[in-house]
Amino acid sequence: MEDAGPAAVIVAHGQPSDPVPAAAEIAALAAAVARHLPGWHVRAATLAEPGALARAVQGAPGVVYPLFMAGGWFTRTNLPRQLAAAGGEGWRLSEPFGTDPAVRDLTVAIAREALAVARAPAILLAAHGSFRSSAPSDVAHAMAERLEQELGLPCKAAFIDQEPRIAEVARRMPEALCLPFFAARGGHVVSDLPQALAEARFRGPVLEPVGLDPRAPALIARAIAALGTATGG
Missing domain, CATH: 3.40.50.1400 (Rossmann fold)
Structure with a gap:
């Protein structure tokens, strides 16, 4: 088990036909974001990987960061539905990357x-x-x-x-x-x-x-930290 500390999950759509490369890319991004968030546990999941979201939201609730460019159907409807089905009660949903x-x-x-x-x-x-x-x-x-x-x-x-x-x-x-x-x-x-x-x-x-862009992880970290601070994470 990970030590106690705030948690975040970066969630992307992924590639249903070939989920492994996309999952590896998002995992690498999560590692880069974590370098800007000392003390946080930053994980990654894609919606294309069966069970990935459920595994990522195990433990104390934290922040879910949608790696999407807009607040459309995937982030407003599909992701909250999948988060609930994955047992992600209490997890706080950030605004999407592109917004x-x-x-x-x-x-x-x-x-x-x-x-x-x-x-x-x-x-x-x-x-x-x-x-x-x-x-x-x-x-x-x-x-x-x-x-x-x-x-x-x-x-x-x-x-x-x-x-x-x-x-x-x-x-x-x-x-x-x-x-x-x-x-x-x-x-x-x-x-x-x-x-x-x-x-x-x-x-x-x-x-x-x-x-x-190499500047993106710092921006993602800032958004995650801001939501965590605003909600007491």
């Missing part, structure tokens, strides 16, 4: 730094989207608007799971800077995004997902 103002600031910083090198004529913000909820696209469109305003370049959000599709927008912006607005490197980033860009004959630079 954190500090993460949005980071997204602007990533784009600004990349443009200083690439000098692309526009920005393509590649995101997941959703058929179930408008929340993911609302967050992405708002982020695209902010990037356009602050960086002075055209910026369009495009999606894997809804219109406008990434390939469609990439055809109109073939030399743009592609910024994947994702929390992790899942199947969409590894397979779907490159396929869509190849289909569009996209020639611009493609960055790593926002969630893989």
Whole structure:
């Protein structure tokens, strides 16, 4: 058993068809976050792994941090339902990664730094989207608007799971800077995004997902600590 101390679980969607690599990536992220949270026990789980969430929330309740880009169906409906089924009574649910103002600031910083090198004529913000909820696209469109305003370049959000599709927008912006607005490197980033860009004959630079930026673990740790302090964790 772990020594007494505040606990946090970082929860991601994972990859149902091949859960092991995604689980390893989130576990590595949890270890990086833990380095910013001395005294905390930071664990990881993906919803794609059978039983992973139940194992992660054993023991005294703490903070569940959704590694998602928006407060849509997965974080507002599915995750609370799965948390209850996993015996996670008393665990406090943080706001998702992509809704954190500090993460949005980071997204602007990533784009600004990349443009200083690439000098692309526009920005393509590649995101997941959703058929179930408008929340993911609302967050992405708002982020695209902010990037356009602050960086002075055209910026369009495009999606894997809804219109406008990434390939469609990439055809109109073939030399743009592609910024994947994702929390992790899942199947969409590894397979779907490159396929869509190849289909569009996209020639611009493609960055790593926002969630893989080395500054992200500190931001996640700050959000976890703030919720733990606010609720007496």
